[in-house]
Amino acid sequence: MQRPGPNAGFTLLEIMIALTIMALVAVNITMVTRTGSQAARSGAFWQTLNDEADQTLDRITLALMSSDADNLYPIAIAPLYTNEVTYSVSLGVENGEVITSSPESISWEQQEDRGRVRWFENPGLPDERSVTWSNWVPMFFAGETFNGEDDNENAVVDETGLAFDMQGELVNVHLTIERQGPEGEWLPTTRSVQVTCRN
Amino acid sequence: MASLLVVTIVAGLGAGLVSVQSSINRRHAQGIHNRQALYVAEAGLSEAFLALCVGKSGNVGTAAKPAMWGSGVYWVEATQDPEGSILLNSTGLVGGGRRSITAVVRAGSNPVAESGFFGMDGVTIGEGAIVDGCDSTLDNYEDELTPSARVTSNGDITLHGNLVAKDREAAAETFVYGNVSPGVEGVIVSEPGVQISGSTFPLTDEVSAPAIPVPDLPLSGGSVDLSGSSLSDVDLRYEAVQINAGTTLTLKGPLTLVVDTLEVDGTLELDGADGKVEVFVLRDFRFRAGSALEMISVLPTQVGIFLGDLGEPSGGAKAIETPEDALVFLPTGTFRGMLFAPFSDLTIPASLRVFGSVGGKTITLAPGARVTFDEAMLNADLGVDTLPQLLSWQVVELPDEDLVSSRLDPLLQLKLQGVEPVQSAxxxxxxxxxxxxxxxxxVKRHYTGDISAFDLNDVYVLESVKWQDPVTLEFFGKLKAKHDEDDEDEQ
Incomplete structure (x- = not known):
């Protein structure tokens, strides 16, 4: 057999095979990249959602921990709940008397078909201040519908996305945060915690 | 060249993705660490609280050498307030998380005295009885009444007045200068002629009577007649003690007396001026008509009479109800102290003037009785350990310390500094x-030194405990040595 000359090219068959292999590799790379980016987006989405739920719940629990159970109102005992709680936090002791802050409140407010969690200082007064802690709180707690029953078996009936129920010095906090996922669907994450009022 | 460019672009994209992901992870971890730091700070508060309970200052660890707890560290600074309360500031550090919380604690509140005049199942106040309050550490009660009385029950509280008084001015009215608190589901039954100056709100939680541990003393004798005796600085256990009519038994503290039966026809004198006097009566408690109960000391915080489950048969089976003759309480005189009978229906006669606190299964004040709740009893070290009381808890700003502001893992930072955190205890x-x-x-003994070098099994009865900071001790030791040296030079 004679060696190909220095100016010899590729045969058609060689080019076809090479193109096919390149196409397969490109398709695989594309699939891996797409799956990877979807997973990264999904992972980032859930992590962000969980972080928002944790951060909001941390703010609520810190506020309630510093409060006095005797000054909490309204009082709601399961299966009833309240989506707003007013309290005062302790600022220390002076001349043997405990000094408390101005009244504060944490409430769920409806915004169109969803809700948000807001914190107020001096609620209802001329010098009222407020901060929104989360804009992504749905109408109802995850798994709950407005039917007069405890659908999610957490001892509370028809609770909203943020709900409180009390047991003496203990306050149960139920929170759902819901955002639109990468595919456009609404995805919730829930938190329930029991807080002891320290004062 | 093109491939190099592609690789560079892809590498850059990858680095960007990794950076975004790691910042998300860091934020997530920071939230967890902050929460954990709060728990560690609370653990620090608990440790400081425990220290206060055993008589220490409440200081635990320092910023330079903190205490270790799990994967974090903490330290607690205790500051004595001029008003007598203690400010505990606890700082917890875990990973990059930091939290600082403050609690204000009031030293020791006796759980028996907290309820004042307390009847577990009910309180009855007879017509013309007066219940008021005072603070024997501040003023002389004899000069004025103070509205600090506490009448408490898990059940109902009944106050008898004068329903049919022909002469209203002459009729004795029933006064409570203070608060009357029935049980959560209890009521106050108040007849005309009753005046209550304070709150009448019911309790928000049931009050439980604390268990009083009876000292386990060796038997000093069987049935003894201690008429005319004077006992002091001893701990005694008898089966029965008798005080005959016309005679006096004087008990002078420090003294603990445990008896199955106490029969008093004469006078029992109690003197707590030099130390606590605690009398435990387990089966029969009889102060018959004509007997007297007198006090030599003035402060009620040093005297306590504790009644057990009276009428309990010697076979050990529990009595369903206290037999009527197991408890007879008809003395004259004055009692200043704590009288606690959690299993018995106790009646305070009008002939006995009481200062202090009284607790029982039910409490009845006979018509015309005078009892005064002494606020000093809240700090009395009688019957049970007086635990510090939490007044206030709040999250505060972080202190200005290098360990706090660095945001590195505290265990790693301390390791780099060559500091080993101390175990919490x-x-x-x-x-x-x-x-x-x-x-x-x-035999009475003393010990001074490190608690870890002391064998607690040697102790039969612990009389007093005082903790000291070794650094302060060393400082004052050196100061004393210097003064002694200067005195020698002068001579």
Whole structure:
């Protein structure tokens, strides 16, 4: 057999095979990249959602921990709940008397078909201040519908996305945060915690 | 060249993705660490609280050498307030998380005295009885009444007035200068002629009577007649003690007396001026008509009479109800102290003037009785350990310390500095203790030194404990040595 000359090219068959292999590799790379980016987006989405739920719940629990159970109102005992709680936090002791802050409140407010969690200082007064802690709180707690029953078996009936129920010095906090996922669907994450009022 | 460019672009994209992901992870971890730091700070508060309960200052660890707890560290600074309360500031550090919380604690509140005049199942106040309050550490009660009385029950509280008084001015009215608190589901039954100056709100939680531990003393004798005796600085256990009519038994503290039966026809004198007097009566408690109960000391915080489950048969089976003759209480005189009978229906006669606190299964004040709740009883070290009371808890700003502001893992940072955090239980500021105790042969002994070097099995009865900070001890030791040296030079 004679060696190909220095100016010899590729045969058609060689080019076809090479193109096919390149196409397969490109398709695989594309699939891996797409799956990877979807997973990264999904992972980032859930992590962000969980972080928002944790951060909001941390703010609520810190506020309630510093409060006095005797000054909490309204009082709601399961299966009833309240989506707003007013309290005062302790600022220390002076001349043997405990000094408390101005009244504060944490409430769920409806915004169109969803809700948000807001914190107020001096609620209802001329010098009222407020901060929104989360804009992504749905109408109802995850798994709950407005039917007069405890659908999610957490001892509370028809609770909203943020709900409180009390047991003496203990306050149960139920929170759902819901955002639109990468595919456009609404995805919730829930938190329930029991807080002891320290004062 | 093109491939190099592609690789560079892809590498850059990858680095960007990794950076975004790691910042998300860091934020997530920071939230967890902050929460954990709060728990560690609370653990620090608990440790400081425990230190206060055993008489220490409440200082645990320092910023330079903190105490270790799990994967974090903490330290607690205790500051004594001029008003007598203690400010505990606890700082917890875990990973990059930091939290600082403050609690204001009031030293020791006796759980028996907290309820004032307390009847578990009910309180009855007879017509013309007066219940008021005072603070024997501040003023002389004899000069004025104060509205600090406490009448408390898990059940109902009944106050009898004068329903049919022909002469209203002459009729004795029933007064409570203070608060009357029935049980959560209890009521106040108040007849005309009753005046209550304070709150009448019911309790928000049931009050439980604390268990009073009876000292386990060796038997000193069987049935003894202590008429005309004077006892002091002893701990005694008898089966029965008798005081005959016309005679006096004087008990002078420090003294503990445990008896199955106490029969008093004469006078029992109690003197707590030099130390606590605690009398425990387990079966029969009889102060018959004509007997007297008198006090030599003035402060009620040093005298306590505790009644057990009276009428309990010697076979050990529990009595369903206290037999009527197991408890007879008809003395004249004055009692200043704590009288606690959690299993018995106790009646305070009008002939006995009471200052202090009284607790029972039910409490009845006979018509015309006078009882005064003394606020000093809240700090009385009688019957049970007086635990510190939490007044306030709040999250505060982080202190300005290098360990706090660096945001590195504290364990790593301390390791780099060559500092090893101390285990929580060994991190208390005070490790030197002064003990006064009686050993198993009833000999009084003293010990001063590190608590870890002391064998607690040697102790039969612990009389007093004082903790000291070794650094302060060393400082004052050196100061004393210098003064002694200067005195010698002068001579």
């Amino acid at each position: 060994q991190a208390h500021a005070e490790s030197v203790v002064q003990l006064e105790y009686r050993d198993h042969t009833n």
